[in-house]
Every structure is written in structure tokens, then in C-alpha cells.
Amino acid sequence: MSLDPSVEAALDSGQIKRFDLIRFDLPGKSVGYHRGGRLYTYNGLVYYPNRWLQTGGMNSALGVAVTTRTIVFSNVPTANPDDAIATLESYEYQNAPVIIAHLAGDPVTDQVLGILASSIYEIDQVSYQKGAAGENGERTLTISIDLQPPGRSARGATLVKRSPAEQNFDNSANDTSLEYVAVNAQWPLEWGQRQG
Known part of the structure; x- marks a missing residue:
């Protein structure tokens, strides 16, 4: 500056x-x-x-x-x-x-x-x-x-994002990467190969 x-x-x-x-x-x-x-x-x-x-x-x-x-x-x-x-x-x-x-x-x-x-x-x-x-x-x-x-300067070190609004502020207004953060832990994950 x-x-x-x-x-x-x-x-x-x-x-x-x-x-x-x-x-x-x-x-x-x-x-x-x-x-x-x-x-x-x-x-x-x-x-x-x-x-x-x-x-x-x-x-x-x-x-x-x-x-x-x-x-x-x-x-x-x-x-x-x-x-x-x-x-x-x-x-x-x-x-x-x-x-x-x-x-x-x-x-x-x-x-x-x-x-x-x-x-x-x-x-x-x-x-x-x-x-x-x-x-x-x-x-x-x-x-x-x-x-x-605020923002990325703090959470870049702690690797934490607090909300979708902050993610949009730090990145892009159209960023939806945190849209499902609150519910994704409840989704079942499939591991290994699928039986065909």
C-alpha cells in the first residue's frame, strides 16, 4: 500500500x-x-x-x-x-x-x-x-x-471455513462447495469394487 x-x-x-x-x-x-x-x-x-x-x-x-x-x-x-x-x-x-x-x-x-x-x-x-x-x-x-x-488469512492457517457466505467472499460469489457441509457426514459411502 x-x-x-x-x-x-x-x-x-x-x-x-x-x-x-x-x-x-x-x-x-x-x-x-x-x-x-x-x-x-x-x-x-x-x-x-x-x-x-x-x-x-x-x-x-x-x-x-x-x-x-x-x-x-x-x-x-x-x-x-x-x-x-x-x-x-x-x-x-x-x-x-x-x-x-x-x-x-x-x-x-x-x-x-x-x-x-x-x-x-x-x-x-x-x-x-x-x-x-x-x-x-x-x-x-x-x-x-x-x-x-478475518477470512482466509485466519482460516488458511487453521484449514477451517465457517460458512458458505465466507467461502463466497473468499473465492467466488457462485461457489457452492460448502452447500452440503452440514449433512454430508450422514451420507453412506461405498468402498471397494462394486459387484456387477
């Missing part, structure tokens, strides 16, 4: 500001977060502030394990009804796409110059840690979300 010329110029000058964004495309809802202090709009999506604690390093292993990443959010629950992370369990979040983007910006004007890097993941699993009780007895949660690479 080549960088936008304005991003390259900013990098060469050494004067750059980085904006970290994360977008969740949950079933029926897209929601974004960033590490700034106020609402931020990028490409038509409003990104909520101050919740995304850790961008998470990538973890990998030998063998058939895939590269994963864990991200951490805080301050759950929240009063904002549009905050999907606060009500994540109400969505079918398993395998939902997650895009982590790092934008380059002008440090004086905060103008976005372009994209430094962007990674696409899927939600693998979610875990919750309880915080201390406040004055009114309520507790907040910290959410850790484990991500894994």
Missing part, C-alpha cells in the same frame, strides 16, 4: 499527529471510538471519546494459531443509548468486523491528511472485569475484546 503524498510529506518533515480510530460493524449498527476527548466524525461515522483504553499488541504463536489482538474499553455501563460497547451482549457480535485505523494529521490544525495504517479483524471473544464499587454501590466494567484476522 502506498501512502498519500501529503502523508509522506508530513512523515518526512517529522511533524505529524496520529489519530487512532476503531470501528465496530455489529449486526444492524456501526459504532466508532477514538482516544480523544470529544466526539469526532470521520467518513460519516461519529466516533465516541475516552473509552478505548488500549489498542492492544498483536500476539502470535507457532503452528496453526492465528495472530490475535486484544483491545480494552472502560466505563461500562454508560447512559448513552447509542453506545454499542456498553450493551455488546445484546448484539450477535461473534465474528463482527472491526477496523482499527491510524490516521495522520497536521499537529497544528488537527486536519486529517490521510491513513497511516488500517487493519481489519473479527471479534473472537469478549471478557469482562468488574471495577470497584462507587459511592452509590454501582460498579463499572472493563471489557477486553479478543480480535482475530
Whole structure:
């Protein structure tokens, strides 16, 4: 991937500001977060502030394990009804796409110059840690979300396809190779020579 010329110029000058964004495309809802202090709009999506604690390093292993990443959010629950992370369990979040983007910006004007890097993941699993009780007895949660690479990049290593839709996405829209996967184990197989 080549960088936008304005991003390259900013990098060469050494004067750059980085904006970290994360977008969740949950079933029926897209929601974004960033590490700034106020609402931020990028490409038509409003990104909520101050919740995304850790961008998470990538973890990998030998063998058939895939590269994963864990991200951490805080301050759950929240009063904002549009905050999907606060009500994540109400969505079918398993395998939902997650895009982590790092934008380059002008440090004086905060103008976005372009994209430094962007990674696409899927939600693998979610875990919750309880915080201390406040004055009114309520507790907040910290959410850790484990991500894994989507599609062929992950399952090429594990040799697993999860659905015909993913097979069509990775190969061809007309691919029907997984059409009978759920029932083929029940079909009798003939071995050896047939008696004529």
C-alpha cells in the first residue's frame, strides 16, 4: 500500500499527529471510538471519546494459531443509548468486523491528511472485569475484546471455513462447495469394487 503524498510529506518533515480510530460493524449498527476527548466524525461515522483504553499488541504463536489482538474499553455501563460497547451482549457480535485505523494529521490544525495504517479483524471473544464499587454501590466494567484476522488469512492457517457466505467472499460469489457441509457426514459411502 502506498501512502498519500501529503502523508509522506508530513512523515518526512517529522511533524505529524496520529489519530487512532476503531470501528465496530455489529449486526444492524456501526459504532466508532477514538482516544480523544470529544466526539469526532470521520467518513460519516461519529466516533465516541475516552473509552478505548488500549489498542492492544498483536500476539502470535507457532503452528496453526492465528495472530490475535486484544483491545480494552472502560466505563461500562454508560447512559448513552447509542453506545454499542456498553450493551455488546445484546448484539450477535461473534465474528463482527472491526477496523482499527491510524490516521495522520497536521499537529497544528488537527486536519486529517490521510491513513497511516488500517487493519481489519473479527471479534473472537469478549471478557469482562468488574471495577470497584462507587459511592452509590454501582460498579463499572472493563471489557477486553479478543480480535482475530478475518477470512482466509485466519482460516488458511487453521484449514477451517465457517460458512458458505465466507467461502463466497473468499473465492467466488457462485461457489457452492460448502452447500452440503452440514449433512454430508450422514451420507453412506461405498468402498471397494462394486459387484456387477
